[in-house]
Amino acid sequence: MISTAFESKKQLEDIIGAAFAAAARAGELPQTPPPDFTVRVPADTARGDFATNAAMAAAKTMRVPPMKAAEILARHFDLSGTAVERFEIAAPGFINFFVSQDWFCQSVGEILEKGTSYGRSDYGAGRKVMVEFVSANPTGPMHMGNARGGAIGDCLAAALDWSGHDVTREFYLNDAGNQIEKFASSLEARYLQIFLGEEIVPFPEDGYQGEDIKDHAERFAELYGDKFVGTDPALRRQALVDYALPLNIEALRTTLERYRIRYDVWFKESSLHPDAINEVIDLLTRRGYTYEADGALWYRATEFGAEKDDVLVRANGISTYFAADIAYHYNKFVVRGFDKVINVWGADHHGHVARLQGAMDALGVGGFKLDVVLMQMVRLMKDGQPYRMSKRSGKAITLEDLIEEIPIDAARFYFNMREPGSTFDFDLDLAIDETSKNPVYYVQYAHARICSILKNLGAEGITPRAVTREELALLTAPEERELIRQLGQLPEEIITAARQYDPARLTHYVSEVATLFHKFYNVCRVKGEPEPLMQARLALCVAARTVIANTLQLLKITAPEVM
Numbered sequence: 340m341i342s343t344a345f346e347s348k349k350q351l352e353d354i355i356g357a358a359f360a361a362a363a364r365a366g367e368l369p370q371t372p373p374p375d376f377t378v379r380v381p382a383d384t385a386r387g388d389f390a391t392n393a394a395m396a397a398a399k400t401m402r403v404p405p406m407k408a409a410e411i412l413a414r415h416f417d418l419s420g421t422a423v424e425r426f427e428i429a430a431p432g433f434i435n436f437f438v439s440q441d442w443f444c445q446s447v448g449e450i451l452e453k454g455t456s457y458g459r460s461d462y463g464a465g466r467k468v469m470v471e472f473v474s475a476n477p478t479g480p481m482h483m484g485n486a487r488g489g490a491i492g493d494c495l496a497a498a499l500d501w502s503g504h505d506v507t508r509e510f511y512l513n514d515a516g517n518q519i520e521k522f523a524s525s526l527e528a529r530y531l532q533i534f535l536g537e538e539i540v541p542f543p544e545d546g547y548q549g550e551d552i553k554d555h556a557e558r559f560a561e562l563y564g565d566k567f568v569g570t571d572p573a574l575r576r577q578a579l580v581d582y583a584l585p586l587n588i589e590a591l592r593t594t595l596e597r598y599r600i601r602y603d604v605w606f607k608e609s610s611l612h613p614d615a616i617n618e619v620i621d622l623l624t625r626r627g628y629t630y631e632a633d634g635a636l637w638y639r640a641t642e643f644g645a646e647k648d649d650v651l652v653r654a655n656g657i658s659t660y661f662a663a664d665i666a667y668h669y670n671k672f673v674v675r676g677f678d679k680v681i682n683v684w685g686a687d688h689h690g691h692v693a694r695l696q697g698a699m700d701a702l703g704v705g706g707f708k709l710d711v712v713l714m715q716m717v718r719l720m721k722d723g724q725p726y727r728m729s730k731r732s733g734k735a736i737t738l739e740d741l742i743e744e745i746p747i748d749a750a751r752f753y754f755n756m757r758e759p760g761s762t763f764d765f766d767l768d769l770a771i772d773e774t775s776k777n778p779v780y781y782v783q784y785a786h787a788r789i790c791s792i793l794k795n796l797g798a799e800g801i802t803p804r805a806v807t808r809e810e811l812a813l814l815t816a817p818e819e820r821e822l823i824r825q826l827g828q829l830p831e832e833i834i835t836a837a838r839q840y841d842p843a844r845l846t847h848y849v850s851e852v853a854t855l856f857h858k859f860y861n862v863c864r865v866k867g868e869p870e871p872l873m874q875a876r877l878a879l880c881v882a883a884r885t886v887i888a889n890t891l892q893l894l895k896i897t898a899p900e901v902m
Contacts, residue, residue, distance in 0.1 A: 344446075344824065345460070345831035348378045348389065350421060351436060355393050358415035367411045374400040380824060387427065387435025388442075388824065394432040405432025443820055444811035446827040450882040458829040458889045463504030463837070469671055470496040472683035473595065474511040477587045478522040479549050481594060481738040484685050487717050489738070490754035492683040493600045494842035495712070497893045502837040507677070510591075510602045511667065514584060515609040516660055521545060523576035526583055529556035530575075534565050555583040594739050598747060599895040608663055616658050616666045619702065620651055623665075628701045638665075643697030643706075664691075665698045672704045681840065683712045683759070712840045714759040721767045745770040748896045752779035755842045755894065773902075778850055782887065783899055785853035788860070789884040790900040796866060796877070803877045810871045814879060818859040822879065825855050826886045833893070842894070849890040856883045 359373035376393035394409035401408065409428045416426070422442035427435045450457050472492025475481045481489075493508070500506045513519075525546035532540045533556060546552075559582050567575040588605075595602070620636065623629050628639045634654035638661075641648055651662040671680050684691075692713070696706030719726040719736060726736070741750060749770040756778065757763045775781045793803070814823065828848070836844040865876045888898040 344380060344827040345834065347422065347438070347442070348831065351378045351389055351391065351423075352376075354416055354418065354421070355391060355412065357417065358412045359393075359397070361415040362411050365415075367414075368397065368403065368408070369401050371401065373397075380828065381435070384821065384824065386429065388438045389436040391434050391436075392432070394428075394434060398432065406430065408432065409434050440812050440815065441808070443814060443823045444808050446823050447811055447814070447878055447882050448808070450826060450885055451878060454885060455889060455892075457885055458833055458893070459501050459503070460830050460834060461503040462834045463499065463502050465503065465505050466678045467507075467676060468499050468504045468679045468681065469507045469509055469675075469677045470499065470681045470683070471509045471511055472496075473600070474513070475591060476518055477512055477514060477584060477591060478518055478547055479551060479587070481591065483719065483736055483738070483741070484714070484716055486598075486738045486741050486750065487754045488683045488685070488714055489595060489598055489600050490751045491712065491714060491759050491842060494751070494755050494845065494894050495681070495683070495837070495840055497895070498833050498837040498842055498845065501893055502834045504837070507603045508601070509604045509606055510595075512588065512605060512607045512609075514588075514607050515612055516663065519580060519584075522547060522584070523580045525552050526556055526559075526579040527572070527576050529553050530559060530579060531568060533557065533560050534568050551587075555579070555586065559583070594742075598738065598742060599751065606667070608667070611663055611666045611670070613658070615670060616662050619666045619669045620658070620662060622669075623651070623698075623701055626701060626703070638698070638701070640694055640697060643693075643700050645694050645697055649694065661694070664695060665702070668695060668699060668709060669702055669704065672699070672708060673702075677708075679708055679710065681710050681712060683714060686713045686715050686760070689713050710840065712759050715762040717754070717763060717765045719767060720764045726767060748783070749777070749779050751894060751896055752782075752846055755846050758841045758843050778846070779896065780902075782849050782853045782891070783897070784902050785856050786884060786887045786891070786898045787900055787902040789856070789880050789887075792860075792865065792880055793877070793884075794900075799866075801866070801873070801877075803881055804874060806871075806874050806878045810875045811878065813872045813875045816859075816863055818855070818862045819876075819879060822852075822855040822859045822883060825852055826882055829886050829890065845890055845894060849887060849894075852883065852886055852890070856887075859883075 355376065355378070356373050359368065362368040363370045374393070374396035376391055376396040378389055378391045381387055381390040394412060395405045397403055397408040397412075398405040403411070406428065409432050413426065413428060413434065418426075422438040422445075423436045424439045425437050427437075429435055470492055473481070473485050473489050475485045496506050496508050521543070524543050528540055528542045528546060529552050532542070556579070559579060562582075563578075567578055592605075620629065623638060628642065629651065630637050630639065635650050636652040638649045638651050649661050650659050652658050668680065671677050688711075692711045696709050699706040699709055745767060753765055753770055769777055770779075771777075773780055775784065796802070814820070832844055832848045836842050859879070863876060865873055865880065867873075868876065891898045
C-alpha cells in the first residue's frame with residue numbers, strides 16, 4: 340500500500356488514466372488521449388481525502404456530460420491494492436476518494452522511518468541542473484534585489500536537490516567589460532584626487548559614487564603612496580583594479596556565506612575572453628546568423644523572434660556583453676553538459692530572456708533548456724514607512740545592512756513568502772517581532788514547542804517508543820487526520836516547488852504544518868491518555884517535528900529546540 344500523499348496522487352492518476360483507456364476500448368468514451376486532469380487534496384476533506392476533476396476535463400474534450408463521464412470512469416476503476424476504501428461522485432462532476440485509516444498509519448510510520456531524509460525523492464532522476472543566481476556586479480556591494488534573489492535561488496536549488504536533481508549553484512562574476520573599465524576610472528579618479536585635489540582631477544560623470552570606491556583608493560594610497568600618480572594611465576588603472584577587485588569579490592563571498600549561501604562554482608567572465616567568445620561568434624557565422632554593417636558584426640536576432648538584431652563585435656573590435664553572455668551559456672550547455680539551466684534575474688531583465696533563448700536556438704543548443712525566473716523588487720518598510728537609507732552609502736540599503744538589521748532566519752523566510760514574480764512589502768519591525776505575528780517565529784515556535792513537550796514528558800519518565808500499526812490506528816480525531824494528511828504532502832510540495840520554480844510553496848506549507856500542529860495539540864491531549872494512545876500521539880509529535888525541521892533545513896533556517 341502507498342502511503343505518502345504524493346505517491347497516492349500518482350497512483351490515482353495512473354488508475355484514472357487506465358479507466359479512460361478501458362472506457363475507450365469499451366466504446367463508452369471516444370478513442371482520444373485522456374484530457375489533462377488533476378488529483379488533489381480538497382479544501383474540505385470531509386468530502387474526500389483526494390478528489391479529481393477528470394470527468395469535468397473529459398466533458399470539455401470528449402463532449403460528454405461531466406456526471407455521465409464520472410459514472411463511466413467509475414465503472415472502470417481498479418482500486419485493488421490501494422488505500423482507497425470508497426469513492427463518491429459529486430456535482431458538477433468531481434470524483435472524491437476516501438482512504439482507509441491504515442493509510443494514515445503508514446504515513447506516520449514512513450516519516451518516523453525516514454527521519455531526516457523524509458521529503459527527498461528521485462523525481463529528478465539525477466538530471467544535471469544549474470541554478471545561477473545573484474551574480475552581482477563585483478564593482479560594489481550587493482543590494483536588496485540580490486538579497487531576494489539569493490534567498491530564492493538558494494532555496495530553489497535546495498528544492499531541486501531534494502527532488503532528485505544533480506544541482507550546481509553558480510555565481511557569474513562580471514570581471515570584464517565596461518563595468519570594470521568604469522570601476523577602474525572611478526578608482527583612478529579617487530586615487531589621483533588624494534594627491535592632486537578634486538579641482539585638478541574631475542570625477543567621471545558615469546563613475547561609481549560609493550564610499551567603497553573612496554575606501555579602496557585611500558587604502559591603495561596608504562600602501563603605495565604616490566607611486567602610481569606619474570605612471571602610464573593604463574598601468575595605474577590595472578594596478579588599482581588588481582588591488583580592489585579581489586577585495587570586492589571576497590566581500591561578496593563573505594557576505595553570501597553569512598547569508599548561508601555557498602556556491603559550487605564562481606565563474607569568471609574574463610575566462611571567456613577572447614577564445615570562448617570568438618568560438619561562438621564563429622559558430623554563429625558558420626550557421627549564417629551574423630552579418631557586417633556600420634563596421635560592426637551583428638547577430639540576426641530577428642530570425643529568432645527578437646524585435647531587432649544585436650551587435651556582437653563593435654566597430655572598435657571589442658565584443659559586447661551580449662556576446663559574452665551567449666558564450667557563457669554555450670559553456671553551460673555544451674562544455675559542461677547541463678540538461679537545464681535556471682537563471683534568477685531581476686524583472687528589469689525580462690527583455691533579455693527571449694534574446695538569449697533565441698541565441699541558444701541559433702547555436703543549435705536549444706533555447707528550451709534555459710529557463711529564467713524573473714523576480715520583482717521588494718519594498719522595505721519600517722515604522723509603517725518605506726525604509727531606504729543605507730548606513731554605508733546613504734542611498735540604498737545593502738544586503739550587508741539587511742543582515743545586520745534583522746535575523747538571517749527572518750530574511751530567508753520572508754524573501755520566500757511570495758512567488759518570485761510578485762511584489763511585496765518587507766516589514767522590518769515584524770521580522771524581529773518575537774510573537775506569533777511573525778511567520779518565521781510562528782513556525783520555529785511550533786518546532787520548539789514539540790521539543791519542549793518531549794523534554795517535559797521525558798523528565799517524568801515518558802519517552803517515545805516504537806509504536807504498532809494498531810496503536811497508530813487510534814489517531815482518528817479530525818485534528819490528527821488533518822495534521823497527518825498535511826505531513827504526508829512534504830515530498831510533493833518539494834517537487835512542485837522545484838517544478839514550478841517557486842520555493843514560496845515551502846514557506847506556505849511549513850506554516851500550515853505549524854498551524855495544524857497547534858490545532859492538534861490544543862484539542863488532543865498527549866499526557867494523561869491511555870498509554871497506547873499517548874504513544875501514538877507522541878509519535879505524531881515526533882513526525883511533525885521531523886517535517887518542520889526538514890523543511891526549515893531545506894530553507895537553511897534554524898529549527899530551535901528552545902524559544
